[in-house]
Each structure stands twice: as structure tokens, then as C-alpha cells.
Amino acid sequence: KNEVEQSPQNLTAQEGEFITINCSYSVGISALHWLQQHPGGGIVSLFMLSSGKKKHGRLIATINIQEKHSSLHITASHPRDSAVYICALGGNEKLTFGTGTRLTIIP
């Protein structure tokens, strides 16, 4: 079993829809990271969480340490949100990456 699993693997939605991407993990962590990668591009760090909830613009990230689960929400989705969203576990030395969720927002 992978240490970190994301769902769904692929998600297509209409512009304006509320989006939820999930990340479950099975090991102890010091922090959980949500990253965004546009096609052919570099990676942007969206959030680093160790507890609770963070909000930045239309993006919200939550984490439940007891249940070892995190979610990334996008409100009022827009085609420019189309990207791969990666959950990564922060440990003492390095990140452990999930396989990513490919999000496509249709105008």
C-alpha cells in the first residue's frame, strides 16, 4: 500500500463548479503539502498544513491529523485552474509525493 493516495486520479468539471480533491496517508507526518503543476510547467506550492484549515483566494485546504486525511477545495472553478494537483507528505528529510489529480475545467 502506498504511503499517500490521492483521489480522484482524473477530474473533469464545468466552470464554476466546486471541486474537491482528497489525499489519504498512512504514516506520521510533520506537514502536508499541496502543490500545483500546469502542463509542461514547474511546480507551485499552494499550501503547507500541519493542522486545521488554510485559505488562499478560491483555494481551501483542510487536514484531519487523527484520520490522516486532507482535502483541497476550489470554489468557483475556472479553466485556468486546470492542472495537476499533488499532495506530498513532509517528513524529517524529504517529501513523499502522491500520484496527483489531473483536473480539467471546461468553459
Added chain:
Amino acid sequence: DTEVTQTPKHLVMGMTNKKSLKCEQHMGHRAMYWYKQKAKKPPELMFVYSYEKLSINESVPSRFSPECPNSSLLNLHLHALQPEDSALYLCASSLRQGANEQYFGPGTRLTVT
């Protein structure tokens, strides 16, 4: 300055060539990372430098040779690569090694012919 820069953006090299990838940051970060990313896969960690010393080498073949000449600069020297080494090479930095937020560069897309 909250940016990690990487040069070149694209690189095509033959299997007998020697080339280098360069990564630079001026955020005072003391940990720097090299990742390799194949299409539709998550990044794979290659090397970590902490305070200019090699901290992690994820059993990377010796045809990849990292170098950290100072706290702002990270190089990846390439020699005798194979076509399967073609990938996006990402550099990242963080304040300290470990759980700190990592800042990623735009990557170098490498093609080995």
C-alpha cells in the same frame, strides 16, 4: 526575491556529451533539491544538499553528478546519459531540509538523443 531559477529551460544532448544544469536561489535557503520527473508521474527525488553538503543521494547513477558551490547555487553535471534519462529536471529549495515549504524552479526539459 522568492524565486528559484533554472537554466537552461530546454536541453538536447547526445549520449557522449557533457552538460550542466544550473539552479539558483537568493532566499537564504540552506537546503536545495534535485528532482527528476517523467511525463504524467510525480517528481522523484535525486539529491538533497543541506548547508552545501550532500545529505541524500537516492541511489542515482554516477552519470549524474551534483555540486553545490555555495548556498545559492546548485549544479547538476551530466555525462554519458541514456535516452531514458530524458525528463523534466526540477530544482527546489527550502529554508532547512525537511518539513519546510519547498520552492520549485520551472525545470529544465532534457532530451537525450
